[in-house]
Amino acid sequence: MLSRYTPPEFATLWSSTTRYTTWLAVELAACEAMEEADLVPGGTASAIRAQQLTLQPVRIEEIEKTVKHDVIAFLTHVEELAGPQARWLHRGMTSSDVLDTSLAVLLVEASRLLEVRLEALCQALSRRADEHRHTPMLGRSHGIAAEPLTFGIVLAGHLAEMRRCLARLRAARDEIAVGKIAGAVGTYAHLDPSIEERALAALGLRPETVSTQVVARDRHAAFFSTLAIVAAGVERFATNVRHWQRSEVGEAEERFTVGQKGSSAMPHKRNPILSENLCGLSRLVRAAVVPALEDVALWHERDISHSSVERAIAPDATSLLGFMLERATSIVEGLVVYPEAMQRNLDRVGELFFSEAVMLALVSTGLPRQSAYELVQRSAMRAIHGEGRFRDLLGADPDVSRRLSSDALGRCFDLAHALAHADAIIDRALKT
Amino acid sequence: MLSRYTPPEFATLWSSTTRYTTWLAVELAACEAMEEADLVPGGTASAIRAQQLTLQPVRIEEIEKTVKHDVIAFLTHVEELAGPQARWLHRGMTSSDVLDTSLAVLLVEASRLLEVRLEALCQALSRRADEHRHTPMLGRSHGIAAEPLTFGIVLAGHLAEMRRCLARLRAARDEIAVGKIAGAVGTYAHLDPSIEERALAALGLRPETVSTQVVARDRHAAFFSTLAIVAAGVERFATNVRHWQRSEVGEAEERFTVGQKGSSAMPHKRNPILSENLCGLSRLVRAAVVPALEDVALWHERDISHSSVERAIAPDATSLLGFMLERATSIVEGLVVYPEAMQRNLDRVGELFFSEAVMLALVSTGLPRQSAYELVQRSAMRAIHGEGRFRDLLGADPDVSRRLSSDALGRCFDLAHALAHADAIIDRALKT
Amino acid sequence: MLSRYTPPEFATLWSSTTRYTTWLAVELAACEAMEEADLVPGGTASAIRAQQLTLQPVRIEEIEKTVKHDVIAFLTHVEELAGPQARWLHRGMTSSDVLDTSLAVLLVEASRLLEVRLEALCQALSRRADEHRHTPMLGRSHGIAAEPLTFGIVLAGHLAEMRRCLARLRAARDEIAVGKIAGAVGTYAHLDPSIEERALAALGLRPETVSTQVVARDRHAAFFSTLAIVAAGVERFATNVRHWQRSEVGEAEERFTVGQKGSSAMPHKRNPILSENLCGLSRLVRAAVVPALEDVALWHERDISHSSVERAIAPDATSLLGFMLERATSIVEGLVVYPEAMQRNLDRVGELFFSEAVMLALVSTGLPRQSAYELVQRSAMRAIHGEGRFRDLLGADPDVSRRLSSDALGRCFDLAHALAHADAIIDRALKT
Amino acid sequence: MLSRYTPPEFATLWSSTTRYTTWLAVELAACEAMEEADLVPGGTASAIRAQQLTLQPVRIEEIEKTVKHDVIAFLTHVEELAGPQARWLHRGMTSSDVLDTSLAVLLVEASRLLEVRLEALCQALSRRADEHRHTPMLGRSHGIAAEPLTFGIVLAGHLAEMRRCLARLRAARDEIAVGKIAGAVGTYAHLDPSIEERALAALGLRPETVSTQVVARDRHAAFFSTLAIVAAGVERFATNVRHWQRSEVGEAEERFTVGQKGSSAMPHKRNPILSENLCGLSRLVRAAVVPALEDVALWHERDISHSSVERAIAPDATSLLGFMLERATSIVEGLVVYPEAMQRNLDRVGELFFSEAVMLALVSTGLPRQSAYELVQRSAMRAIHGEGRFRDLLGADPDVSRRLSSDALGRCFDLAHALAHADAIIDRALKT
Secondary structure (H helix, E strand, O other): OOHHHOOHHHHHHOOHHHHHHHHHHHHHHHHHHHHHOOOOOOOHHHHHHHOOOOOOHHHHHHHHHHHOOHHHHHHHHHHHHHOHHHHHOOOOOOHHHHHHHHHHHHHHHHHHHHHHHHHHHHHHHHHHHHHOOOOEEEEEEOOEEEEEEEHHHHHHHHHHHHHHHHHHHHHHHHHHOEEOOOOOOOOOOOOOHHHHHHHHHHOOOEEOOOOOOOOOOHHHHHHHHHHHHHHHHHHHHHHHHHHHHOOOOOOEEOOOOOOOOOOOOOOOOOOOHHHHHHHHHHHHHHOOHHHHHHOOOOOOOOOOHHHHHHHHHHHHHHHHHHHHHHHHHHHHHHOEEOHHHHHHHHHHOOOHHHHHHHHHHHHHOOOOHHHHHHHHHHHHHHHHOOOOOHHHHHHHOHHHHOOOOHHHHHHOOOHHHHOOOHHHHHHHHHHO | OOHHHOOHHHHHHOOHHHHHHHHHHHHHHHHHHHHHOOOOOOOHHHHHHHOOOOOOHHHHHHHHHHHOOHHHHHHHHHHHHHOHHHHHOOOOOOHHHHHHHHHHHHHHHHHHHHHHHHHHHHHHHHHHHHHOOOOEEEEEEOOEEEEEEEHHHHHHHHHHHHHHHHHHHHHHHHHHOEEOOOOOOOOOOOOOHHHHHHHHHHOOOEEOOOOOOOOOOHHHHHHHHHHHHHHHHHHHHHHHHHHHHOOOOOOEEOOOOOOOOOOOOOOOOOOOHHHHHHHHHHHHHHOOHHHHHHOOOOOOOOOOHHHHHHHHHHHHHHHHHHHHHHHHHHHHHHOEEOHHHHHHHHHHOOOHHHHHHHHHHHHHOOOOHHHHHHHHHHHHHHHHOOOOOHHHHHHHOHHHHOOOOHHHHHHOOOHHHHOOOHHHHHHHHHHO | OOHHHOOHHHHHHOOHHHHHHHHHHHHHHHHHHHHHOOOOOOOHHHHHHHOOOOOOHHHHHHHHHHHOOHHHHHHHHHHHHHOHHHHHOOOOOOHHHHHHHHHHHHHHHHHHHHHHHHHHHHHHHHHHHHHOOOOEEEEEEOOEEEEEEEHHHHHHHHHHHHHHHHHHHHHHHHHHOEEOOOOOOOOOOOOOHHHHHHHHHHOOOEEOOOOOOOOOOHHHHHHHHHHHHHHHHHHHHHHHHHHHHOOOOOOEEOOOOOOOOOOOOOOOOOOOHHHHHHHHHHHHHHOOHHHHHHOOOOOOOOOOHHHHHHHHHHHHHHHHHHHHHHHHHHHHHHOEEOHHHHHHHHHHOOOHHHHHHHHHHHHHOOOOHHHHHHHHHHHHHHHHOOOOOHHHHHHHOHHHHOOOOHHHHHHOOOHHHHOOOHHHHHHHHHHO | OOHHHOOHHHHHHOOHHHHHHHHHHHHHHHHHHHHHOOOOOOOHHHHHHHOOOOOOHHHHHHHHHHHOOHHHHHHHHHHHHHOHHHHHOOOOOOHHHHHHHHHHHHHHHHHHHHHHHHHHHHHHHHHHHHHOOOOEEEEEEOOEEEEEEEHHHHHHHHHHHHHHHHHHHHHHHHHHOEEOOOOOOOOOOOOOHHHHHHHHHHOOOEEOOOOOOOOOOHHHHHHHHHHHHHHHHHHHHHHHHHHHHOOOOOOEEOOOOOOOOOOOOOOOOOOOHHHHHHHHHHHHHHOOHHHHHHOOOOOOOOOOHHHHHHHHHHHHHHHHHHHHHHHHHHHHHHOEEOHHHHHHHHHHOOOHHHHHHHHHHHHHOOOOHHHHHHHHHHHHHHHHOOOOOHHHHHHHOHHHHOOOOHHHHHHOOOHHHHOOOHHHHHHHHHHO
16 A cells, blocks of 8 residues: 555555454354354353453464464453453354454445545546536547537546446445455355344344355455456546646646646646546556456365465556545545637637538438448548638539538538437436 | 367367358358348348358468458358359458358357356256265364365355356346448448348348447457456366365265276376366466457458457357366266265364354354454464363363353364355255 | 458467467477377377378367367377378377467467567668667657757667567567477376477477476467557557657658558548558557456366367467567658657747756756746746747856856757767667 | 565565665765766775764655655654765765665675575475475375375475476566666766766666666566565465365475464464465565556656555565465475375275376277277276275276286286376475
8 A cells, every 4th residue: 555545535445444444343243143043141242342452463372383373363452451251262163254344344435435536536527527627638549539518528528437337336335245254265154144143133234145265256356356447437437537637638627736746857747646546546446357356266175376466456447446536526626627728729720520410411412322421531631631621622512512512511510419418318327 | 279188169160160150151141141231132141041152261261372361262252153143242341241241140159158068057056065065174274274064055155156146147248249341441332231130140140330340349358358267267266176076175076987097196186177177278368358358459440450469369268167167067077076075074174164153153142253253262372282182171161161061061072053055055045 | 350450470379270280390399209209109290291191171060069178179180191001190188288389389479470570670770870860759658849959869769668678578488388298287297398398399398397287378478468568568569650640740650652542532632541550450469468467367287278278379379469460660661750840840849958958057056956847947938828939048047147157058059969979879779 | 575475585684774874885886976977076085984874764854854854854854864975975966866776785685595495495495395305295186186196296396386487586686676866857967977887786786778867677577586485486375285185185384383383262273374374475475566567658758656555565565475484395395295295185986086097008909099098987986986996996987807818917007107207296396
């Protein structure tokens, strides 16, 4: 976790204090369930709870250096603090019962933190899409001028993508909200499935259908894949900001704060560094997917190769994505939009984007499609080479004028017609 | 697509003939919708349909060499075959309207082919899990003998994972069942949203909420991620088969067919090559995920960088996974299981796996957990070093016998008790 | 292998005919070495060679269906064709002796085919870099106007990168030029190391230092990593072409051939589709790296999980890269450069890129660096906001004019000075 | 960086203190070179050096919050500490001159730290390979008993791989030992190439052939790819340890330290957790490769998307690999080897691995290879099914005894002959 890219809530969530506190919460939930099943003396958990133990991560890690086992070190420390009654904790359980159930609690919480941020991003995109419903802009495919659209449509596209991501993230959270308290190889040899069910419910989780020693790792692979898809969506937005802010395009730019310096060498520069940063961060979130997939095929009832991977990617990928979503929201909110530049870039195309309307009008007159295409391309190419205005060149082409009156040709050059469905499109994204 | 790893249905699905036939189906569906909207003369589509055109991929590719544009080449060829009425096709559409809608049709069909195979795998796993409900087996964590379970539980774990995969695949299919007929930059400049809706419905698809020139690629990224998760689940099963078939384990093995040869040098060998192959193939399916994620951030309203990626990964990843599922099903069905070897391996552990039961019994007598752990470990280590039977060493340890009577100790060594919940676990997987 | 992206030489190289021919070449080289060691009757190999066998891949695959072992199927077929003397082939060898040695022969040849293409790309870059040594161009960082350079410098940067790639590819070829004829587990149980050495030398290979049943897969991982680095270099060039060709930049573009059509909807478009395609293909080549790395950790003396991976990535990654290099060379050679557009874009920046020269001049007068920075930024921001020419605004700022005379200020605005080292830089790339 | 997996030297290397100290070293080296070129007053660098500044990372980060630019924040802080003479630092330079040159210094040092560890691993492998030159062991392909080898040969294979990795790492270090002090877009607009050359030489670096604003990122991609190949080699070794330590194999195991606990539930377990951990960590190191490759294609003269990626992967991948190499060395050194278990596993195969010798003997008598194969397989299958000793079954088969005398058959069953080349093989690895 790079502190630079870690929002405070994520730093707290993934701290060793939260980790051990969560372990204790799992042990106590299991203990209470065992009390109800008369496996453990009643009142044990509440007595330990009443002690309000202050777990000391440093001490746990010290013990771990000897026993080389993190959960045993933790239990030893709890016994140091809570006295003999702590021996009832962890009864019939295996380390993974604690670890995997805790990981589920933490990932569910991480997902919630991400969902809040993703909702905020959606709201920001909604506001700006609504604001720019009718701001004409040049649509570009291949980086080349294509046909007009509105900036609102573009933002609505990002909004629709982010809403899909929100649905995916919620589904991934549901998949990961699964723990296990089923003993060494998942057979409930020293427990009973009802204990697991009760304990997990208290923690907001469901039992794994069939666990091995661990919760199945396909759930985690699905979770991390989802994070990467969200990150890719943010990357798409960030890539577009970078394009809009290019010197030659200049249609929108990141808010430049007072005191900010663009370059140590060139005082005049205002660079889209936040968006570039988001592109880099998305590579990091994406890099968690393959290791998570490689973690699935554990040997027999489990090996521990997934553990180091998850120690890294669980905090890193969730925190980075949390940071990305915050930064993306702030870029959306602060984005300085230049409608006049958008108009200027539209104008510069010399109405070439009406070529399709002309072609369709020609086809309507009975001309085969390919002939119409070639007829329009002829004038377009001349316009591109500076031989005149596209509209005029078409009008002067006898093969065109023979088919289309001056009026009919003029009707092909209508921006309002081209953007007639903007509201309908944007509303589809805003309202779903 | 390696023919070796491509089931026939997938070879057909991804043939150029199917591709162009699907393009035509999309054009005709769009044409019919335009007829209803009076944009195109009524009866055009049905007249072309009636011609039962035989598209010639070779001819289309020949034209493409000149025009360097696949859809234009296709349309030119259709016009060659169907005559002037074909000029009404593709009206107001852009290439991606055809390409992306067709890709959705093909991916939906690919998903269906995969789901059928995944269901077959689930059925095979169900049968074998049911068959081996009560076949005792050594559970292993870290490759080391742990506690007993049944082979049915192990298979039920794979079954539960595959059922989750099936649900994911259906969700991914739903996400990808989206087309677009919205024109050059998704603005319906020369069409109307109602035409898109009608045409797509005829193809079993929904419209993209907000399209650019293309359908958004986060959908495809989610689809390919899902394939990789399924493949990882198959890899987990295959890895376990490889372990079971190890010479020293010998608990189960792939069916060896008559005439098969294990090694060109060593006539005695029977190798789990099908399962090893599945492990390799899962790497290939997994390798499609990152490119699919990299495809998301297209520039502005689209660039075409995703196209070559999809030309490769769409046929490859779906076919490979189809092959994997067929092969996995056949391995499950043919798996030769050796219950007596499972029992022998269980026996060889010398009942060490009852150590936890003994430890819990000691804790019940009031001994702190860590002391109980160390007490049991003492005898276990001696047993491992060949100093006697674990059960006897414990009985002879005064620190144990002081707390547990011979009878009480004996009750800790009970396989039936350890496997008491096997049916309940297996039924959870079978019944969901 | 997508035929669309496979140059003919690679199609031949990876055909089943070439594969089996190479296997036979390996068997015969080994046979000859065994003849010299008197393990096999002298003249066997030359007699078989003299038969000029026409291997039939279809027949081999038919046999494989029964024996489920490719090399045994191959040997059976050779025996069918060459008669009883063929039984001397493969003596004391294991399948991998043939397969891995053949793979080395094929990868070495693939590398040679790639090197030829990479050299051609370097030559094309050299020519164009030399041609545009003194063509001024706007340097851009973050997509924002920075300082001037020349187009030749930019191309020289790509050239230098490609030359590094060529050196890496040669090193990777050397690493992969390793075979093994060491028997089942690499112990030469039925052979002698001298036989391996002689046979491999005849094939242009060296023996693996210590083989298991196979040649170690770190060599292949290094090879495929190298391909991905080359592909990334091509992607960098292609990305730049896409930027240069953007409508708003227009500094260079891919050659547009006669008859080519840019868009099915928009006749006026000329899209950088070749370069976009290269960006997509680089994702595919990159996707081979992780599977190749995952192939390294084979179990014990080998498992066969790497085999299916290599069946896919060896032909795919080498062919795709071969295609990429050809296409990149053709883009470089045909690139239509617009020096006047480059000059226009430079002019549009309004000399802001001389800001650093002004700042350094101010520092030379004794002003602290940060004060100088802020002083220059003040005028730059005003110029950006359209309040005047940068040069004039600076001259009119008393804090500047107090320190720099009008002449001194003028000397800061000198393009020739900014580009003084262009030749030196370009020559470093051309001459190494 | 997870402190759990970060050796102290790497924690120091990647601390913010070392980072800023390295920046200052680069600025001072550049300053000295500029003094010699009379661009800066003589003695500036040495005067600043004499002040022995104590840079305060916290203060720098505080300034960065306002200026949003790390190098400007750093320079401002240096000016705070060193007074007005510091304004001569960074003259004509751009941030990347400092950042990329510093990164090169740090990566070179990281590589040196890794090489030391890799050499130690090679030494440990050498010692153990030498120790077990003649310890017979069962060779396994596909996890199935194959032919005998010695444990020394196996370790020599890992040694040879690690030696190749060492050579690759040195080559990668050489590639990365490249800085740049060439100004905003690499044109030396305000400097001179000779200054760069002198300054970099003082830091142990060479100049980039043609830099953009940054050093070309293909160098870094090659560096991180190399780390992943080393990690994959460690993973291969760790995977084998896990196999050797399996309960059913039991041929070697990780040293179990006093006080260590294998499982919180099962006191008798001794798990290969260090090796499993190495397998997980290799996934993390591998995960750095694709982002590094994605960093290559920066836009124009650079964008800053690579920066966040490198902030994460440079410390993480190098530290993790450093930890892996230390841990692997300690596993090799402490590995508890059980030659008697190796012998027992060899014996258990019932001499089936001599099947190839028998087959070759049969071929020598004139039998076609495939007939010999089937003849031997017949007895082998019977032996596997418990119908007798392989050797006896062969002797009793008239098709065999007709061709091979009892003596001739006996000579096929000779372990010493099978291992005759062990020394030669091991020496190849030890001596290179």
